[in-house]
Amino acid sequence: MLDAPKEMIDNMISLYEDGDIISIVNNSDDLIAKYPNNATIHNLLGAGFIQFNKVEKSLYHLQKAIQLEPEN
Secondary structure (H helix, E strand, C coil), rough: CCCCCCHHHHHHHHHHHCHHHHHHHHHHHHHHHHCCCHHHHHHHHHHHHCCCCCHHHHHHHHHHHHHHHHCC
């Protein structure tokens, strides 16, 4: 299983901080298909989906992030 490259994660964080949430959400299926066990990606998707009132998707990703890394 591949781990997400640090550069990609840093880019996602920058997009989120810049308010470009739609870029993160639009790539969610591809990201999860490639990196299903990356807590940071799930966390960013959870935060992103809530911005578009996608509560169920947001909760799913936030809960998955917690499941993968409960100490964070």
